[in-house]
Amino acid sequence: MPDHYENFPVASWLCPPRLRPPIAAIYAFARTADDIADEGDASPADRLAALQAYRADLAATARGAAASARWPEVFGPLAVAMRDFALPEPLLAALLSAFAQDIEKTRDGAAYADRAELLDYCARSANPVGRLLLHLCDVHDAAALAQSDAICSALQLINFWQDPSVDLPRGRLYFPLADCAAHGVTPESLIKSCGSAPPARAAINLIASEAAWARGLMQQGAPLVHRLPGRMGWELRFVVQGGLRILDKIEALGFDTLRHRPTIGAADAPLLAWRALRM
Numbered sequence: 139m140p141d142h143y144e145n146f147p148v149a150s151w152l153c154p155p156r157l158r159p160p161i162a163a164i165y166a167f168a169r170t171a172d173d174i175a176d177e178g179d180a181s182p183a184d185r186l187a188a189l190q191a192y193r194a195d196l197a198a199t200a201r202g203a204a205a206s207a208r209w210p211e212v213f214g215p216l217a218v219a220m221r222d223f224a225l226p227e228p229l230l231a232a233l234l235s236a237f238a239q240d241i242e243k244t245r246d247g248a249a250y251a252d253r254a255e256l257l258d259y260c261a262r263s264a265n266p267v268g269r270l271l272l273h274l275c276d277v278h279d280a281a282a283l284a285q286s287d288a289i290c291s292a293l294q295l296i297n298f299w300q301d302p303s304v305d306l307p308r309g310r311l312y313f314p315l316a317d318c319a320a321h322g323v324t325p326e327s328l329i330k331s332c333g334s335a336p337p338a339r340a341a342i343n344l345i346a347s348e349a350a351w352a353r354g355l356m357q358q359g360a361p362l363v364h365r366l367p368g369r370m371g372w373e374l375r376f377v378v379q380g381g382l383r384i385l386d387k388i389e390a391l392g393f394d395t396l397r398h399r400p401t402i403g404a405a406d407a408p409l410l411a412w413r414a415l416r417m
Contacts, residue, residue, distance in 0.1 A: 154369050157274050160219035163212075164270050167196075168233050170212050175237035182245040186238060193234050200227040223274055229266035236263035244309050249325060252316040253351070257291060264294035275370050288359030289378060295352040296381045299345055299388060303399050306332050317344060331396040345393040353385050363417055375414035383410060 153161060174188045195205035195213050199220060205213035219225055236259055243249070250256040268286035272278065298305070298312040305312060306329045318324065321344040331337040356378060363374045380402055387400035402410075 153373050157370070159215065160223050160225070160274055161271065163215035163219040164225070164230075164267065166212050167216050167230060168267060170209060171234055171237050175241050182241050185241050189234055189238050189241070193231065196227065196230055196234070225270060226273065229270050229273075232262040232266045240310070247309060249311040250314045252314045256295075256312065256314050260291040260294045261287070264290040271370070272366075275366055277365060282362060282365050285359040285362035285365075288355045289362060289374075289381075290359075292352045292355035292359065293377070293381050295348065295355065296384050299348050299352060300384055300395060300400060302328065302345075302396055303332050306396075313344060313348065317347065321347065328396065333397070337394055337396045341396060342393045345388070345395060349385050349388050349393060353382065356381055356385075360417065372414065375417050376410055378417070379410045379413045382413075 171189065171192055174192060175185055180188070191206065191208065195209060196216075198205050199213050199217045202217075202221070205217070216225075220227075239259060239262075250259065265287045268290040269283060272282060272286055302313070311325050311328070313323075313325075313328065315325075318328070322340045323338075323344050327338065328341060331341050360378050363371050363378060365371070366374055383402055383406055384400055387402075388395055391398050391400060
């Protein structure tokens with residue numbers, strides 16, 4: 139499996155030991171599906187077929203049957219987690235729907251019409267993970283679910299605005315077309331800006347607007363850190379602060395992520411800890 143950079147901890151020591159195995163199983167399920175959709179040189183048809191087989195293994199696992207031998211490192215631990223914690227299959231299946239959509243949009247050179255359409259994607263590509271974690275914590279009320287959705291959608295959007303220098307050359311456009319039009323930017327001009335020359339001011343303004351949108355969503359969901367018990371609340375504090383730190387770094391670059399990709403490293407840890415303490 140490829141190595142993956144992440145902006146936030148995954149089943150870290152902050153998590154209660156009892157919850158680390160199911161969280162790791164959820165992450166492995168999502169990460170492997172994302173790799174099927176995104177890594178290597180497979181054709182779109184082959185990727186979609188592999189995701190369909192992956193979905194069949196999820197269905198088998200959910201009903202207590204044996205999955206295929208294709209991904210034992212995923213469905214072995216996931217079977218235990220689904221049995222012991224009653225993980226909802228529809229939330230896991232929603233992730234696969236989003237990955238399939240990514241393949242189809244990239245294949246077709248399609249983009250997202252507006253923010254509502256992009257948030258619909260986030261509702262399947264990111265929000266289910268937060269809802270699964272709330273399920274593990276036995277938190278199910280509507281307010282907590284809405285805050286979790288806001289955090290997860292914000293994290294997904296932050297990833298988009300962090301990565302256009304990677305996504306655009308690969309044919310993935312996550313900037314909503316309505317936002318592009320509002321700033322006088324075309325998808326073609328964004329792709330051309332992924333080079334050495336400074337981007338046009340209009341493109342910078344577009345990224346700044348998208349970053350502000352993501353920050354607002356993160357701030358909307360941040361109070362959830364006070365709802366989760368013990369270590370999980372602290373884990374979430376670092377997740378939230380990791381996302382906000384990336385936004386700070388995007389701003390420090392003058393919002394030029396068309397040529398630069400900000401990341402979080404060990405040097406950021408003291409600041410993240412301080413900000414987490416102050417939440």
